Amino acid sequence: LKALFNELEFRTLAKRVFNEPEDGQLTLFEEPAEEVEKAELRTIRNTQHEYLVADTSDKIKEVVEQLLQAQEFCFDTETTGTDANNCELVGLSFAVKPHHAWYIPCPPDYNQTLEILQILKPAFDNPGILKVGQNMKFDLTVLHYYDIHPAGPFFDTMLAHYVLEPEQRHNMDYLARVYLNYEPVSIESLIGQKGGRQGNMRDVELSLIKEYAAEDADITLQLKHKLSSLLPEAGAEKLFNEIEMPLMPVLTSMEIQGVKIDVENLQQFSRDLEKDLFSIENEIYQLAGERFNIASPRQLGIILFEKLKIDDKPKLTATKQYATGEDVLEKLSGRHPIVEKILDYRELMKLKSTYVDTLPQMINPRTGRIHTSYNQAVTSTGRLSSTNPNLQNIPVRTERGREIRKAFIPRNPDYILLAADYSQIELRIIAHLSGDQAMQDAFRFGFDIHAATAAKIFKVPIEEVTREQRRAAKSVNFGIVYGISAFGLSQNIGISKKEAQLIIDEYFRQYPGIKTYMEKSIATARERGYVETIMGRRRYLPDINSVNANMRGFAERNAINAPIQGSAADMIKIAMINIHRELRNRNLNSWMVLQVHDELVFDVKRTEMDVVKPLVKEMMTNALPLSIPVEVDINTGENWLEAH
DNA sequence: TTAATCAGCGCGTAC
């Protein structure tokens, strides 16, 4: 089993950026500094507390009485693993006031645990009580399998901190150190270090697990009080209460539903890929004159650039290896027939190892479906992310890649998939935020925006735009969304930096409002230290005044990109909340199952399609009205590709 | 000494 603390450990090391302006407290997370700080942190050993075990039905009833009298209670689940859709409940902890908490152990016998939870149910069901927790999606999912479906309102400390400090980390241990100067009992002290044969919560002695679990509920409740007082001054209350908190149970539902996969189809595809890979592999060995590991960039680089010498001044990577990325190989594809074979090999290998062979292994034995995990507190812009597996990067671009989308199917023959996606949402948001007349007109007239842009920057009538011109214009529009640099654009469409700059200059002449808006975004970041989305989601940009031009440039592109990408995220989140509410209020048997940034996928009961399709379209279109039209493309199909 | 594990990196997928 993996360490349970992974449940809350979301950020990669590389993502840690510590630029806390106010008090500098947050700089204590470099490992050595952490050791120094440890001495000053309070712990369970030097902090007064009363943590009680409730292990009889009478004692549990007493707990419920206390919960029902409270305005809010905090709860936490202890489980046998980190996969909420496939683990067992080991115990629950509750807190209603600081330094006091109860722990209720749950036996391995499912029915006995069900009985315990039935006693607790009135507290969970009561909509007059605020339920507090840390990463509550996990707990709600676990409880779902025990027939407990807690009613809101909710307060998730992880999400509260996410709206306050989106770039920081949000796990409980971190929050406890920063906001309470407290270091909680580590999970490792209970179940051992991560790497080796880590133990199981089920096997931890009651007295130990009680202290750990009760402390979690206690600390989380204390954090709630700190964080809730910080929300108003950060202008984050509305975002928290009207978007992130209501979205949390929606994501819980989506994860629980999961999506069905056509395993036979994938297995056949895997055999096809294997055959093709085998022959490509042998062709490569023939052309190279020797066998080597094609999947090793290092070995491949040596073959291409030292043995075959297909380039006399090969590009190098950060670590001085030969660069063999797709863009590099693409440029060399005329030099030697091996290059195209390598590109083919790469594509097929990627599909096979990342998707075709992996997805079937991710099927949950309990449900027979795939349950991704949406992370609601990881991106600095407000987007969601998806892991285990990541269902937000399923291929769509290439012919063979699209085969994988065909394997996403409805749950049973009574169902059909519905996919709805926003058309050009980020460009529309720029048009809205900037007020640029020309771009607004293009959307109001319903033009193909890339063709319209091409017509403008190449000064030709829109009907005479060539495919090449449209392609270039599309890249420029993409670049605009990302906070364009001449370098980035030149890389993208394979022209010189100078030519790219000319195109950008012309773009800004044609869309002057866009240029002004970008300058304004950067100015705002300089003045206030942050930029924000339509819903007031902030992104702090401490590097905006950096003396380092690279860092400053990066911050400036973020100042442009964050409100755009983030406002699109706000919009689809609002749509998701509204759609989910309507589907459930009407007791429909159709379900939202996937979100891919600008797209929602539903598993729809065929008999309900007449209701669901217009509902989805309406709710997405009007989630966050803009000064220009919002368009939603919507389709149905027997698989995700067909519906797309 | 050897085997297992970890972490960083190159790469490639999505929007």
Added chain:
DNA sequence: GTACGTGCTGATTAA
């Protein structure tokens, strides 16, 4: 611009 996963590789840790 925002993410996540896989495989390779060299370094570190455990047996």
